[in-house]
Amino acid sequence: MTELPRLAVVGAGPAGLAGALAAAAQGVHVTLVDAADRAGGQFHRQPAAALGARRPQALHHQWRTWQRLRDGLARHVAAGTIRHLRDHHVWCVARDPARLTVHALRGPGQEEGVAVRADAVLLATGGYEYVLPFPGWTLPGVLTAGGAQAMLKGGLVLPGRTVVVAGTGPLLLPVATGLAAAGAHVAALVESADPTALARRAPALAAEPGKLAEGAGYAGRLLRHRVRVLARHTVVEARGGDRLEAVTVAALDRDGRVRPGSARRIPCDALAVGHGMLPHTDLAETLGCTLSGTDVRVDAEQRTDVPGVWAAGETTGIGGAALALAEGHIAGRSIAARLHGTVPDPRDWTSAARARARLRSFSAALDAVYAPPAGWAGEVTDDTVVCRCEDVTAGALREAADGLGASDLRSVKLLTRAGMGWCQGRMCAPAVAALTGCPLTPGRRPFARPVPLGVLAALPEPD
Template sequence: MSERAHLAVVGAGPAGLAGALAAAARGVRVTLVDAAAQAGGQFYRQPARALGARRPEALHHQWRTWERLRDGLARHVAAGHVTHLTEHHVWCVQRRPGSFTVHALCGPAQEEGVTVRADAVLLATGGYERVLPFPGWTLPGVVTAGGAQAMLKGDLVLPGRTVVVAGTGPLLLPVATGLAAAGARVAALVESADPRTLPRRAPALAAAPAKLVEGAWYAGQLRRLKVPVLARYTVLEAHGTDRLRTVTVAALEGDGRIRPGSARRIPCDTLAVGHGMLAHTDLAETLGCTPTGAAVRVDAEQRTDVPGVWAAGETTGIGGAALALAEGHIAGRSIAARLSGGVPDPQTWAPAARVRSRQRAFFAALEAVYAPPAGWADRITDDTVVCRCEEVTAGRVRTAAGPLGAGDLRTVKLLTRAGMGWCQGRMCAPAVAGLTGCPLTADRRPFARPVPLGVLAGLPDD
C-alpha cells in the first residue's frame, strides 16, 4: 500500500463507520469527517457527554453492534490509522486529477474552513426526513419524527408531555415507543398506511426475518405502553394560536379519500410527524454522480460512476442500519483493494453482499406499503405555508403551475421563491412537486450548505 493512499469518508453513521473500519484494517489511511460531535449518525446518536447518561443503551437497538463500531474506531484512531474530524460540516468535494479535496466548515459559528486531500472518497451522508405540509404544521410544537427522536437520544429531553406521532413509515414505531418509554404520554400513533397489505409482500419481507422480529417487538411495546394505534388515519390539521393545542385526524378510504364522519380531535402539546426518508445526495450531485431515482447509483462494489467515488448507506437508497453496515463494509474492502492497485475479490465480502440483497428487497417492499397517502396534496388549503424559509403558500405554488404554466420545480422556484431559502428546497421540494405534478428532481448545487464569503476568499487560487 502506497504511503499516499488516503481515503476521506464523509459521514460517521453506520455506513461511514463500517467503510472506514474496513478500509483502515487493510492499510488505508482514513480521515472520517462528520458534522456531529460524536460518531454514530442518527441511528446510533449518543447523548452529549456533558449529560453523563448512565444507561444510553436504553435508547437503542443493536447496542452491541454499536459497541463494536465504537471500540473499533477508537483502536484505529489510537493507532493513527484513522483521523476523526468531529463537528466538521462538508460543503463541497472537489475532484482534481487523481485526487479529491474535501472542503468543510468547523468551529461553533462554522466560519473556519478546513480542507482534506484524499485519493478516494466514500460518501455516507445518510438521509433526511420527508415532511408533507398540512394546515397548522408551522405551529410551535409540531416537530419532525426524527427531530423528536434526536431530542430524546442526544439531549435526553422530551419534546412535550402529550405527543401524537403521525405520518407513515417504519421510523414512527421507534419514535412512539421511545417517547412513551421515556415518560411522555403518546396519545396516538397515527399511521396512514394499512398494515394489512404487508402479507401480500411476504416473500420479500421474509428475506429479513430479523426485521420482522423487530417490528413485532415494537408492536408488543406499543401494547404494553398502552399507545393507541390508528392505522389508515392521517393528520388533517394542527390547531392552536401561540402553540399546538390539538390535532384533527381522520380515517382514509382505500383510494386515499377521507372517510366521511371519521374526523376526530386529539388534545396534545406536540405532534411528531414524518412521511419517510430521502437520501442526501448534494455532494454526489456536485461531483457528477449519476442518480437513480432519488438516490445515488452504485455498482456491486458500491462505486459510483465517478472514478474514485464510492457511496454507501442511505445515500444510495433508504434501507436502515443493517443495509448501511453491509454497504459500508463492501465499500471499504473495495476501496482498499483499488487503492493498492489490485482487483477486489467479491468473495471476500460475500456475507455482506447477501445481507445487502436481502435488506434491499425488504425495504423495497416496505417502501411500496408506506407511501404517502393518495390525495394528500388536494387537502392542503391555499393559505397553508409550503416553503417555510420564504413563506410561500400552496396557493402561490398552484398559481405558478396553473395560470403561469410552470412545468418543472426550477421554474416554480423562480416564480414563487419556493426553495430559495436556507434549506434550498430540501424541506419543501416534495410538497411543491406533489402540488404541481412536476417530477421531484434534484438540483445540482455547487455547495451542499451555505458558506461564509470569508471561507471562499481564503481558498487557494488553484
C-alpha cells in the same frame, strides 16, 4: 517508507463507520469527516457526556453493534490509521485529475475552512426526513418524527407531555415506544398505511425474520404502554393559538383519500410526524454522480460512475442501519483493494453482499406499503405555508402552475421564491413538486451548504 493511500469518508453513521473500519484494516489511511461532535449518526446518536446518562443503551437497540463500531474506531484512532474530524461540515467535494479534495467548515462559528486531500472518497451522508405540509404544521409543538427521536436520544428531552406520533413508515414505531418509555403520554400512533398490505408482501418480508421479530417487539411495547394505534388514518390539521393544542385526524379510504365524516380531534401538546426519508445527495450531485430517481447509482462494489468516488448507506437508497453497514463494509474493502492496485475479490464480502440483497428486497417491500397517502395534496389548503424559509403558500404554488404555466421546479422557484431560502428547497421541494405537478428533479448546487465568502476567498488558485 511508502505513504499509505488516503481515503476520505464523509459521514460517521453506520455506513461511514463500517467503510472506514474496513478500509483502515486493509492498510488505508482514513480521514473520517463528520458534522456531529460524536460518531454514530442519527441511528446511534448518543446523549452529550455532560448530561451524565446512566443507561444510554435504554434508548437504543443494536447496542452491541454500536459498541463494536465505537471500539473499533477508538482503536484505529489510537493507532493513527483513522483521523476523526468532528464538528466538520462538508460543503463541497472537488475533483481534479490528480486528487479529490473534501472542503469543510470547522467549529461552531463555521468561519474556518478545512481541506482534506484524498485518493478516494466514500460518501456516507445518510438521509433526511420527507416532510409533507398540512394546515397548522408550522405551529410550535409540531416537529418531525426524527426530530423527536433526536431530542430524546441526544438531549434526553421530551417534545411534550402528551404526544401524537403520525405519518407512515417503520420509524414511527421506535419513536412512539421510545417516547412512551421515557414518560410521555403517547395519545395515539396514527399510521396511514394499510396493515393488510404487509401480508401481501410476506415472501420478501419473511426473508428477514429478525426484522419481523423487531417489529413484533415494538407492537408489544405499544400494548404495554397502552398506545392507541389508528391504522389507515392521517393528520389533516394541527390546531392551536401560540402553540399546538390538538390535532385533527381522519380515516382514509382504500384509495388513500380522507373519508368524509371520519374526522376526530385528539388533544396534545406535541405532534411528531414523519413520512419516510430521502437520500442526502448534494455532494454526489456536485461531483456529477448519476442518480437513479433520488438515489445515487452504484455498482456491485458501491462505486459511483465518477472515478475515485464510492457511496454507501442511505445516500444510495433508504434501507436502514443494517443495510448501511453491509454497504459500508463492501465499499471499504473495494476501496482498499483498488487503492493498493489490485482487483477486488467479491468473495471478500460474500456475507455482506448477501445481506445487502436481502435487505434491499425487504426495504423495497416496505416502501411499497409505507407510501404517503395518495390524496394528501388535496387536503392542503391554499393558505397553508409550504416553503417556510420564504413564506410561500400552497395557493401561490398552484397559481404558478395553473395560472402562470410553470412546468418545472426552477420556474416555480423563480415565480414564487419557493426553495430560495436557507435550506435551498431541501425540505420543501417534494411538496412543491406534488402540489404543482412538476417532476421532482435534483438541484445541481455548487455547494452543499452556505459558505462564508472569506472561506471561498482563502481557497488556493486552481492548477
